[in-house]
Amino acid sequence: MDGLIYWLARIFVTLVQALPLRGVARLGRWGGAVAFRLDGRHRAVAIRNLTRCFPEKPPLEIRELARENFRRLGENYLGALKTASMTAGELGPHFRFNGAEKLLAPGATNAGPPRSRVVAIGHFGNFELYARFGQFVPQFQCATTYRALRQPGLNRLLQELRERSGCRFFERRTEAELLKTSMREAGLILGLLADQHSSLGSVRLPFFGHECSTNAAAAVFALRYECPLHTAVCYRTALAEWQVEIGPEIPTRRNGQPRAVAEIMAEVNRAFEAAIRRDPANWFWVHNRWKPVKGAGLRMGRS
Numbered sequence: 001m002d003g004l005i006y007w008l009a010r011i012f013v014t015l016v017q018a019l020p021l022r023g024v025a026r027l028g029r030w031g032g033a034v035a036f037r038l039d040g041r042h043r044a045v046a047i048r049n050l051t052r053c054f055p056e057k058p059p060l061e062i063r064e065l066a067r068e069n070f071r072r073l074g075e076n077y078l079g080a081l082k083t084a085s086m087t088a089g090e091l092g093p094h095f096r097f098n099g100a101e102k103l104l105a106p107g108a109t110n111a112g113p114p115r116s117r118v119v120a121i122g123h124f125g126n127f128e129l130y131a132r133f134g135q136f137v138p139q140f141q142c143a144t145t146y147r148a149l150r151q152p153g154l155n156r157l158l159q160e161l162r163e164r165s166g167c168r169f170f171e172r173r174t175e176a177e178l179l180k181t182s183m184r185e186a187g188l189i190l191g192l193l194a195d196q197h198s199s200l201g202s203v204r205l206p207f208f209g210h211e212c213s214t215n216a217a218a219a220v221f222a223l224r225y226e227c228p229l230h231t232a233v234c235y236r237t238a239l240a241e242w243q244v245e246i247g248p249e250i251p252t253r254r255n256g257q258p259r260a261v262a263e264i265m266a267e268v269n270r271a272f273e274a275a276i277r278r279d280p281a282n283w284f285w286v287h288n289r290w291k292p293v294k295g296a297g298l299r300m301g302r303s
Contacts, residue, residue, distance in 0.1 A: 006153030013157065016078060017085040021094060024082045025075045025240035032074025036067050046070070046285040053208040054280065068281040072125075072236060079240060080128040084161040088135040095129060096237075097136035099246030102230060103189065104139065113187030114139050118227045119246070120218035120268045122195035123284035124275060125234035126242050130191050131167035133232075133244075140189040143168040143182065183225045191232065192218045194268055195284070197291045203262040207269050208276075212290045219264040222252050231268055233275040236282055247271050 016024055036043055046066040054062065083091055104114055117140070121130050134142040146162075146169050149155035162169055170179040182188055198215035205214045222229035231247035250267045252259055276283045 002151065002153040005151060006157055009154055009157050013081050013161070016081045019082070021079065021082050021086070022240045024078050028074035028076070028078030029071040030074070031078070032071040033067065035074065036070035039070075042286040043070070045288055049285045049287075049289060050280070052210060052290065053276070065280055066285065069283075069285050072281050073284070073286070075240070076126045076236070079126050081161070083126065083129060083132075084164055088132075091132070094241050095132065096243040097133070097246075098243060099232075100137045102246050102248060103137055113185075116183065116186055116188040116190070116225065116227050118218050118222040118225075118229050119189060119191045120194040120229065120231045120250075120271075121191045122193065122231075122233065122272050122275075123287070124282050125236045127234055128162070129234055129242055129244060130232060131162060131165040133189055133191070134166050137189065140187055141168060142166065142189050142191070143170065143179075144191040145170045145172045145179065145193075147172050148174075183221065183227075190221060190227075192221065194218050194265070195272055195289075196287055197289055203265055205262060205266050205269055207289065208273060210290055214265050214269060216261045216265050218268060219252065219261045222264070223258050223261070228252075229264065231271040233272070235275075235279060 019027070043066060046069055047062055050057070050062045050065055050069075051059075054065075057065070083095070103117055119130075119133075121127065121144075131142060131144065134140060142165070144167060148171050149158065159169065168182070170176075170182075179190075183190065192215075194215050194217070196215065197213050199213065201216060201220070202213040203216050204211050206212075207214070218229060221227065229250045229252055231250070232244055233247070234242055234244045237243050250264060250271075252264055
């Protein structure tokens with residue numbers, strides 16, 4: 001059964017990749033619109049989240065934002081299957097990268113491998129494009145973490161697609177030690193997702209004025225390995241066009257002393273809030289970001 005699922009998925013991916021990117025994007029938007037009508041559970045989550053964050057918007061505007069968000073998700077998911085097979089030259093007209101200079105110290109291009117950096121990323125736009133950092137800053141080895149899918153065949157296919165980017169992927173549960181070893185090397189740029197509910201290793205912080213769990217891994221890694229910390233956001237700028245923007249460095253020390261993890265992650269949350277306000281339909285609203293706390297695995301952000 002696993003082999004059958006793999007080959008069915010492989011055929012679907014091959015068909016998608018045979019289409020032009022803008023055609024794929026239009027197909028994805030149509031699929032997202034259908035999902036908005038049929039998937040009542042996630043539609044309700046998106047509308048609830050948008051209402052919580054934008055109480056000033058009337059219900060009709062909130063519903064239209066949710067509908068556009070579903071269209072964007074369809075465009076981004078199918079678009080990611082297509083962009084995974086595209087070379088840097090083919091992707092060039094559809095993808096821009098702003099802020100590469102923020103990742104390189106003056107003279108770094110002539111001084112060997114640059115200092116490793118941590119980048120807090122989120123589910124914005126075609127977030128699989130974060131793995132293409134390396135084609136814009138070749139001085140770095142791009143890396144990130146992932147959680148393997150339960151279905152082995154689908155997980156194998158997803159990794160085959162992702163690894164074409166040249167990015168290194170570390171499975172969170174089985175390759176933690178390998179990641180720690182890699183973090184001691186120079187020239188690594190590690191992207192870590194920081195915008196979803198997390199039950200362990202997280203802090204309680206406000207996001208759009210409402211407290212929620214915030215994954216603290218980006219701050220923890222930046223402090224532990226003395227790496228500069230940035231944020232990155234992928235914006236959709238037009239049909240099948242995206243732009244990743246690197247934010248300014250977020251200080252992890254003050255007067256030579258480490259800042260509190262919660263204080264650092266509060267800045268990450270504020271940067272993500274600004275990105276969402278800039279384009280509300282561009283984020284992953286179907287996730288229950290403000291999930292009630294269960295257990296004692298969370299630290300309050302003010303401690």
